[in-house]
Amino acid sequence: MSAQDDTTQTQPGPWQTVKRGLRLSPELRRGLGFTIFLAAVTSIGRLVVPVGAQQVLDKGLLGEGGPDIGYVVLVAALGVAALLVTTGTNYLMNRRLFVVSEHALASLRRRTFRHIHDLSMLHQQSERRGALTARVTTDIDQVSTFLQQGGMVLVTAAAQIVVATVVMAVYSWQLAIAVWIVFIPVTWLIKWLQGHLAAAYTDVRKSVSKMLSAVAESVVGAGTVRAYGVGARTSERLDASIDEHRRDQTRAISRSAFSFGAGELVYLGVNVVVVVLGAFLVAGGSMTVGELTAFLFLVILFTQPVVIGTETLNEAQNAVSGWRRVLDIVDTEPDVADPVDGVALPEGPLGVRFEGVRFAYPGGEEVLHGIDVEIRAHSKVAVVGETGSGKTTFAKLLTRLMDPTSGKVRIGGTPLAEVTFASLRGRVTMVPQEGFLFNGTLAHNVRFAKPDLTDAEIYVAFAELGLDDWLETLPAGLETELGESGANLSVGERQLVSLVRAYVADPDLLVLDEATSAVDPATELRLSSALDAVTRGRTTVIIAHRLSTAETSDEVLVFDAGNLVQQGPHAELAAEAGSVYAGLHGSWREQTRSN
């Protein structure tokens, strides 16, 4: 099932969701028997007040021989002892529920996060990032709130209802039946309310995700928004998503307020029935005053779980909707999977082969139409073409960020789909256009691929790439803070750091999406000599946006509208009059001359 399909497919019911959720988090069931035992003891302990009141009234005060203070004191002492035990078991039960649910949810968070990571680039783009973050944060928080608050109610409610019913029947079976007659229609009402609340809270969860995405986009893209002067349009979209969330939340809250009122009504209704019928029974001599008093206390014990239950319905619905969305993610099959019994890439330099590779993005038209190509080990290959011609798609298939719709990619002769992720990620590195930098120091960012690299080794890497002079210009050298996404550096400098990072990872196949952004001439010079050093001695595929890169490559692959139309050394291709490459090269030279 796909994560974004949840609006179109029939959703699993609340029970199915809870059952699936429990199967996925077996920790929640650990020691459940003992927790239920503690709940039963707590519930039995709560009988102290009704039974004590009945004993004190009927035997201690209104007994045949007159008031018996000794008996009253005995009942009071036993009551206090029982209350102490109940407090202890109640504490233990709550603690167990907290500990178990926190454990389970921490591992659910981890699992969901890892799964999001495993989902291919395709999912990460189509499910918006803010929404994915909400899965791991707010959605799981909702489940946690429910399990810790509502979960206790669920565990104690059933026990309390059973215990209260038994004792009520002992005092007066007629009144016990009356209580149940009022109670049964209420359970139907609750079921009906549950359905309505579930729908309302599903809407709330969706609008929260939408709102988070809108906020995240407008914060991350603040620069672009300002540059294009579309602040008003962005604010409108944000306002609309906030309004939608307010509307959904208000609707859900008014429905839950209604269900809360319904719970109160049950309590009052049952009390009225007991008082009226009980008065008749006492007058007719089939019930004592003490038993009726006890019964009224028992009604509290009986209806309390129902009333509190309707209150927690609110959280329960919220939680089930959240849980369902988390499960949707966890159940989404990653479309690029680590092969079971996969193999490692062969030792030594790696060549690449594409055999009849076709690719279409989900729901889109084919964008690569049968690519056959061989890239020799150790060669430096430039991939060029108009924008949208399929270069990036080619690179993503080459590094298995996606799988071809048909055809095969081989690296070092091994079909890519059979190579373990560990071997693939260790030997093949892709440097995207905007190589992402993390908030932290320069050293931290370079160490990303190799955590145990020493400072001395990092200095050597900078020197080997001819970047030691640049490093010296930084205020704190390797300890320079780069800021969020490397914001303290210029675009060109960020690319330099990405290159160093790729260099220390020492892959056998390097796939690099050359940055398009213009950089100052000094940095440009540093970049091109660092690039030369990085590519030396390994197979390199560069998506070249500057044709100067193509000029210095062993071979050039020319893409046009999803087809590989030319392949060969720069000089040869440029000489083919009227060819796509000759055209590209001609216009690039004109552009650089006019610059």
Ligand SMILES: Nc1ncnc2c1ncn2[C@@H]1O[C@H](COP(=O)(O)OP(=O)(O)OP(=O)(O)O)[C@@H](O)[C@H]1O
């Ligand atoms: N995530 C996506 N979903 C759907 N279609 C996509 C996606 N990414 C790219 N495409 C489409 O696939 C085609 C090839 O895109 P691709 O990014 O591979 O081209 P490119 O040559 O790398 O372009 P550029 O130089 O602008 O990066 C284009 O028509 C593009 O619209």
